Amino acid sequence: MTEILIKNGFVFDPLNKINGEKMDIAIKNGKIVESVNEQKAKKIDAAGLTVMPGGVDIHTHIAGGEVNTGRMIRPEDHVKDVVSKTSITRSGTGYSIPSTFVTGYRYAKMGYTTVMNPSMAPLGAKHTHEELNDIPLLDKATFPLLGDWWFVLEHLQRGDLEGCARHVAWMLETTKGYAIKIVNPGGLESWGFGRNVHSIDDTVPNFDITPRDIMCGLAKVNKMLNLPHSIHLHTNNLGIPGNYVTTLETMKALENVPTDGRPTCHITHLQFSSFAGDNWGNMKSAAEEISKYINNHNHITFDMGQIVFTDTTTMTADGPFEFTLYQLSGHKWVNTDVETETSGGIIPMHYKRTSAVNALQWSIGLELALLVEDPWKVFMTTDHPNAGPFFAYPKIMAWLISKKARMATLAKCHKKAQKRSLLPSVKRELSLYELAIVTRAGQAKALGLKNKGHLGVGADADIAIYDINPEKIDVAKKYKTARKAFGNAAYTIKDGKIVVKDGEVVQHTDGKTMWLDVKTAEQLKVDEEMKLKFKKYWTVEYENYPVYDHYVKVPEIISVKASV
């Protein structure tokens, strides 16, 4: 294995409290080490460059049935963005739903090395893993959708938390998943018959249970199982004006879940859950109310779901919400309900500056990120591809670090949105240190990934080097330079291999797929009764349901000892 020495870069490593110090980073056998033999090691001259841990994305839809159906129905999305084969890389297409290889290449070009696929129907888990295997250059993990799974609903209905926990542990292992994903709890089961829930205290039809019971129940289960990440929640009433009330109620409901000091819940793409007003005409930002709550409480982390003005594709397990979008837009509409588990939907979407609603959404995402004081609670995402494709991240970074950049965009937005936006009053500009938190360190911490998001000894040698000299340029003023640098990493190093140089992929490597092996004191008994139930609930046999080991090309199994 080659040794690498990155010399004299400005290092931003927030988990180790290193803020732009000029120092060397040594790599050996794919890990960061104290030192290497300077004679033997390959040296990278990083003088005048910014060195950060490889980027971590906590929420990006890049693989699986939903994503692939999106690819299939949108040839018009691909034809404008084609990628040719080279001697190192495979061909493919973009734009908003890139093919698997292109997904890996584009993330790596931005210096990202770890991504989370946050939405996987357990029945389609094999499909998700087959696609993840074909996404190169990145480490990956995927979250099974469990909030409306009949086994969960039935156990929580009976108040049997331990039984629920054992089933969740079994499901994580069976689907090779990493965290508990909950989408519009109760709403997806209701959608089976074309209905929805409208508050966290609505009763789910055919199941005597409420969204509140599901969220709190699974949050407790999450703690009982000692999972590295908290529950990963897409709130009820997402995307509906006035929904910030539901979001506040949700966060309050979760206050009661006993905690070990770590956050209880990650609310994903919070922008879509922070609308005030009661219709699309008088919709307003609720970023102030939401951020005030988050500033005063410590059990919540969130990611932005930042809008980017472009043509993209929305896709979520929230089937009823996609139906609402269909009714609003009349656009092509995909719905995919999954037996006993979840639902899903897809609608293409063009976010326009000239639309008051879209422009306001754009503003809300940034307001949330800037008004929440503690950067360790805030993570940068576009909920790819829902609010925009992930390769727009450099733009968002520019908006976060530069008021000038924000105001330049705001000036081009719909007048109504300009008037209602809080952005002109927000002076805050994230420093590179804070940016490193919201784009890697904080995300790795929230995910409980011990070897990611930092450059301490023993960490995975996943590193991004950008052509930014913090001593020479003020990124808040020269945001265009920074934007370009963040989009074309000078170097991306994955597991100690240089995979990107000057914004071009120079080497292929398969990333790992991380999954949890949760050890409960009493393992779930897969007896005849369970098998019979299986036959009743699903249309596949028990033996054919699990994601067997050979479906994961490069596995990294993370063992967790549960307290049940």
Added chain:
Amino acid sequence: MSVINAVTCPICGCLCDDIEVTVVNNEVVKVKNGCAVCEAKYMGYKSEHRIRQPLVRKEGKLVPVSMDEAIHKAAEILANANYPVLYGWSSTNCEAQRVGVELAEEVGGVLDNTAVVCHGPSLMGTQEVGIPTSTLGQIRHRADLIIYWGCDPWSAHPRHLERYTTFTEGRFEDSEWKSYINKVKAVAGKKKLLSAQRVEPHKKPHETVAESLIFNKPPETLQKEGRKLIVVDVRKSMTAEMADYFIQVQPGKDYELMQAIRALIKDEELDVEQVAGVPVDYLREVVDALISCKFGVIFFGMGLTQSAGKFRNIEVAISLIRDLNSRTKFLIMPMRGHFNVSGANIVSAWQTGYAFGVDFSLGYPRYNPGETTSMDVLLRGESDATLVIAADPGATFPKKAIQHMVKHPLIVIDPHLNATAMLGDVVIPSAFVGIEVSGTAYRMDNVPLPLKKVVEPPEGILTDEEILKKILEEVRIIKSKRDEKTEAP
């Protein structure tokens, strides 16, 4: 003797995974739970049609050669071609399909699967208006109105009704098996009565031809609780015999009929007596049933995708479902044929963005049905080599396409000496996927299922994946040698 449980059947898009196979001395001796087609395949896959060794055409005749020679010959053909077509893929596993995409990319060819002659129009329809659908279990648990349109599952997907729709027990809906038995008994009783009266049922007096083309009034049962079954077809198929109501649409008029239903759903008046041969009064009752059901679904087949109108039929069918969703829950699903044609679409889509008809000749994937599918390229006479795997275009493609195909070198990879193989220049036998090879396949509702290897393949026979990998490797060697030559002064 070993009994293997939960085997996935590699025949049709139902992908039943509850088959029990008994194996003695590497021979399948017994098959349980499968339909007639499944049993026939498991018992007969080793028939005399099986190819036992690689063949290459020499002086007009297919003669046995070594595997290495056949692989090299195939690679040479592909490496030297300017615009090869790589077609088939639907009866093999996803693992082989993955290598297939890479091979097509490497040789700059056209990658296409059998969807082009079956559900390609369905994919194009979804590209116009999307598709509200679900997995099959959702229908099992919830559907109280099931419609088969232009398809005959009783013959083509024999266990579809039993496993996923009318005759299965769901959480919220029961099986209609008993009422079907009662209905069969009643029909038999009626026949007996008629025979006692010495009236032959098909020669009832006063019956005109027009009347015999049915139209019975929709039965009361169409508005009842519980599962209802409606069949729409141009002929009274086996499935139609079982239906609560059969609508015999005039050939080629499905589009018209669906537009009429859409109008009626929106409470518009139709000032005609009948549409596509169906009296409008009866159609109104059908529409009532559509709107008043709790959860409806339309399954459609080639009767819709390959009849006049093609993808416009599908577009309007899906539009009908979109309309219905403003009144109740309604979904739609194509009845995919080959057991892994869905997989061929899926693998192609995740690697290239496109589900079928992918053209790599410019170095990146391009898709434009009417221009880039295998059929388009063959009919225009543009290709200069063909690789066919896991399909039999020789038996299914139009004559003109085949005539062009055989003008140029043809490579065939298949377990059997099918029509295409007999036309081939290089024929490479492969192991039978799902019986002799494991892997992954996707059901018609895009649910992935593992295929099982229950017996060893005949000696010396490789899997599709292995064959393709070898060809790919060989192609790369040939190309790099050629590059060296051209670079030399």
